[in-house]
Amino acid sequence: MTWTPDQPLIRMRDVHKSFGAVPVLNGISLEVMKGEVVCIIGPSGAGKSTLIRCINALVPIDSGSILVEGQELHDPRLDKLALRRKVGMVFQQYNLFPHRTALDNIMMAPIHVLRRDRASVEAQARALLRKVGLEGKENFYPGELSGGQQQRVAIARSLAMAPDVMLFDEVTAALDPETVKEVLATIRELATDGMTCVIVTHEMGFAREVADRIYFTDRGVIVEHGPPAQFFAHCRDPRTRQFLSQIL
Amino acid sequence: MKTPASFPAARAAPSALRVTLAGVPALPIGGRHGIMLAVFLAMSMAVAQAQTGPAPPSIIATMLKWTPLLAQGFALNIAMSFLAMAIGTAFGFALGLGQISLLAPLRAGARAITQFFRNSPWLVLLFYCMLLLPFEVRIGNSIVALPGWAKATFGLALPVMANVSELVRGAVQSIPSGQWEAAESLAFTRLKTLRMIILPQCIKRMTPPWMNLYAILTVATPLTSVVGVSEAMTLTGDILSSEGRTELLVPMYLYLLMWFFVYCYPIARATAALERRFAVY
Amino acid sequence: MDAVWEWFRVLHATTGIKLTIFYDAFDRARFFNGFLTSLRLMALCLVCSVAIGIIGAWLQGARSALVRATTQAYIQFIRNTPPLVQLYFFYFALGAYLRHTNAAGLEVPLVSNFVWAVICLSLYAGAFNVEIFRAGIEAVPRETLEAAEALGYSRLKAYLHIVLPLAFRISLPALNNNLVNLVKTTTIAYAIAVPEMLYVANQIWSDELNVAEMMNVLLVIYVGLVGILVYGMGRWERRMRIPGYTPA
Numbered sequence: 001m002t003w004t005p006d007q008p009l010i011r012m013r014d015v016h017k018s019f020g021a022v023p024v025l026n027g028i029s030l031e032v033m034k035g036e037v038v039c040i041i042g043p044s045g046a047g048k049s050t051l052i053r054c055i056n057a058l059v060p061i062d063s064g065s066i067l068v069e070g071q072e073l074h075d076p077r078l079d080k081l082a083l084r085r086k087v088g089m090v091f092q093q094y095n096l097f098p099h100r101t102a103l104d105n106i107m108m109a110p111i112h113v114l115r116r117d118r119a120s121v122e123a124q125a126r127a128l129l130r131k132v133g134l135e136g137k138e139n140f141y142p143g144e145l146s147g148g149q150q151q152r153v154a155i156a157r158s159l160a161m162a163p164d165v166m167l168f169d170e171v172t173a174a175l176d177p178e179t180v181k182e183v184l185a186t187i188r189e190l191a192t193d194g195m196t197c198v199i200v201t202h203e204m205g206f207a208r209e210v211a212d213r214i215y216f217t218d219r220g221v222i223v224e225h226g227p228p229a230q231f232f233a234h235c236r237d238p239r240t241r242q243f244l245s246q247i248l
Numbered sequence: 249m250k251t252p253a254s255f256p257a258a259r260a261a262p263s264a265l266r267v268t269l270a271g272v273p274a275l276p277i278g279g280r281h282g283i284m285l286a287v288f289l290a291m292s293m294a295v296a297q298a299q300t301g302p303a304p305p306s307i308i309a310t311m312l313k314w315t316p317l318l319a320q321g322f323a324l325n326i327a328m329s330f331l332a333m334a335i336g337t338a339f340g341f342a343l344g345l346g347q348i349s350l351l352a353p354l355r356a357g358a359r360a361i362t363q364f365f366r367n368s369p370w371l372v373l374l375f376y377c378m379l380l381l382p383f384e385v386r387i388g389n390s391i392v393a394l395p396g397w398a399k400a401t402f403g404l405a406l407p408v409m410a411n412v413s414e415l416v417r418g419a420v421q422s423i424p425s426g427q428w429e430a431a432e433s434l435a436f437t438r439l440k441t442l443r444m445i446i447l448p449q450c451i452k453r454m455t456p457p458w459m460n461l462y463a464i465l466t467v468a469t470p471l472t473s474v475v476g477v478s479e480a481m482t483l484t485g486d487i488l489s490s491e492g493r494t495e496l497l498v499p500m501y502l503y504l505l506m507w508f509f510v511y512c513y514p515i516a517r518a519t520a521a522l523e524r525r526f527a528v529y
Numbered sequence: 530m531d532a533v534w535e536w537f538r539v540l541h542a543t544t545g546i547k548l549t550i551f552y553d554a555f556d557r558a559r560f561f562n563g564f565l566t567s568l569r570l571m572a573l574c575l576v577c578s579v580a581i582g583i584i585g586a587w588l589q590g591a592r593s594a595l596v597r598a599t600t601q602a603y604i605q606f607i608r609n610t611p612p613l614v615q616l617y618f619f620y621f622a623l624g625a626y627l628r629h630t631n632a633a634g635l636e637v638p639l640v641s642n643f644v645w646a647v648i649c650l651s652l653y654a655g656a657f658n659v660e661i662f663r664a665g666i667e668a669v670p671r672e673t674l675e676a677a678e679a680l681g682y683s684r685l686k687a688y689l690h691i692v693l694p695l696a697f698r699i700s701l702p703a704l705n706n707n708l709v710n711l712v713k714t715t716t717i718a719y720a721i722a723v724p725e726m727l728y729v730a731n732q733i734w735s736d737e738l739n740v741a742e743m744m745n746v747l748l749v750i751y752v753g754l755v756g757i758l759v760y761g762m763g764r765w766e767r768r769m770r771i772p773g774y775t776p777a
Contacts, residue, residue, distance in 0.1 A: 370713065508611055
């Protein structure tokens with residue numbers, strides 16, 4: 001099935017996932033259009049991390065359907081590697097490779113997975129480091145960088161694969177407040193440049209500012225969703241109201 | 249997030265190990281313990297010396313006389329230790345990777361082999377290899393004789409293989425799962441992930457226990473004397489029985505112990521220093 | 530019971546697998562005695578080496594530098610020299626001087642080979658245990674000891690009731706590993722003619738010419754013994770585990 005940009009880039013329908021006897025996703029349905037920035041918020045344990053890991057098939061689902069650019073994920077013949085070239089992910093714990101420099105971290109996947117030539121990859125990697133504001137840190141090892149710097153290298157690393165959509169799993173949760181700003185600035189820039197983003201976050205101010213839609217999950221279901229202005233001002237569900245009152 | 253494995257706290261040695269410019273620990277010459285032992289050896293030799301009559305040659309002269317032969321025997325010990333370590337590490341690495349394989353039968357088989365050879369006493373394995381391996385093998389048209397020390401080396405390589413397998417498995421499992429996730433998200437295959445991301449990080453963690461294993465192997469090589477290999481221990485016994493003097497017993501055995509100590513102690517210190525250096529997690 | 534023994538005789542008659550330790554009363558008796566000797570050796574060495582470990586760990590914390598240095602020298606010497614050569618040193622070299630004339634006027638050794646084996650193996654495993662216990666004690670955070678003292682515990686009581694129980698649990702995995710190694714190392718007593726399993730098996734296969742069968746039996750028994758020990762220790766470890774406790 002060929003996908004065209006008028007169809008949703010990501011479409012999840014009634015997705016269920018249990019870990020053993022514990023149900024984590026209880027019928028998730030959401031849609032992300034190309035160029036949209038979607039923020040997913042909710043209390044801890046609501047399944048947000050699991051949800052986002054389903055989109056790049058790190059976690060297989062039990063039932064339901066997930067279409068990414070028309071490709072069904074709930075399919076035993078799924079080409080995971082091809083999927084992950086289209087979907088990039090940034091983690092809460094950065095997960096940089098500690099034994100390689102920042103530049104190497106960014107260059108490794110395009111060279112070894114995409115088999116591109118070293119010269120063009122290096123040029124792109126340096127440009128990406130400049131873009132995330134880390135020019136001059138090419139030869140630093142992750143252990144020599146601050147948390148915020150490491151996270152920006154992680155973003156650059158995912159961008160080097162030229163994905164169609166970027167997933168962010170609570171990427172600022174492990175950072176202290178000053179460094180949170182620099183990482184959010186990087187993501188904001190990505191969003192304004194037109195990258196499709198799915199962001200799991202606790203930063204409400206950031207969500208309100210950057211998101212095109214906000215999804216609120218609780219106990220494995222999407223409770224409510226809408227554009228930020230409408231969502232924050234006129235939320236309908238009592239669970240949403242309770243969550244927002246606790247954190248705002 | 250899983251935390252990396254941490255090695256047991258390096259015991260504070262009395263004198264710190266100096267690190268040269270290249271980052272390689274300088275080998276200590278002497279060490280308070282070596283000096284104490286040398287003193288003990290000298291004292292025992294003096295006591296033994298006092299007991300000899302005027303006619304037979306002195307203890308020290310006798311020991312020096314036999315030193316070249318002892319050195320030859322010790323060289324065989326070292327050679328066996330190198331060979332057994334090389335063979336054991338090669339097979340053990342493969343076995344360790346088998347233990348983390350995604351194929352359940354391969355995993356179970358590798359685990360069974362590892363546990364079997366880890367639980368067997370080294371001397372029993374040596375006997376097994378010496379007595380039950382053929383004394384010659386036919387390869388193609390030629391017959392190759394398997395000397396005793398070769399069979400013994402193979403017998404020593406088996407427990408080394410099992411220990412290396414456990415080392416590899418432990419090291420791989422101590423790498424945080426986030427590394428695997430990040431590599432997967434970048435579309436690395438499992439093989440590429442292992443080769444480029446997981447195993448390079450494992451090498452550092454595996455080195456101190458691997459060196460420790462080598463030291464254990466080296467001090468296990470005299471076991472081969474029990475199954476008939478003519479190495480340093482056998483030769484010491486031969487020397488003592490040919491000389492037939494009781495006052496030689498203590499000095500000669502201490503002398504042999506010193507040979508091993510002088511070889512193994514620097515390795516132990518280097519291992520401790522590496523442990524300290526690599527424990528930056 | 531005789532039916533079981535007869536089965537092995539039949540096995541020999543039909544397949545040629547000669548397991549005289551089952552159907553021959555004499556071999557059965559001496560192998561069983563060898564087995565018991567091995568068990569006695571293992572049990573004694575286990576207990577003595579743990580005792581030496583505790584004493585050594587205490588000595589290593591002594592105020593006198595001479596005591597500390599001597600203990601370290603002992604540990605380094607034992608760890609960096611071959612246990613077999615140590616055994617020969619004790620039995621042949623030291624044993625040559627420890628003789629006395631018995632009632633019949635013969636010179637006999639004062640210490641039997643079994644006792645030398647226990648002494649040597651206990652000192653060997655004890656040296657490792659000292660390190661293990663020391664590492665366990667040092668791994669208990671200083672703050673824990675300080676808190677105990679702040680509550681009014683004397684130094685001794687604090688060690689007894691708080692530090693040592695914690696240190697023990699921390700050392701347990703390494704201690705178990707060492708005890709398993711000790712059980713395997715008891716086979717070197719063969720070299721000084723202690724009639725343990727390997728020695729008796731050697732006698733049997735020299736008489737009966739069934740080397741392969743005896744070697745296999747030995748392997749199975751040792752692997753089984755060690756397996757039981759590992760299993761038992763694992764159960765004990767799990768029972769002693771403190772949920773959620775990770776020392777500094």
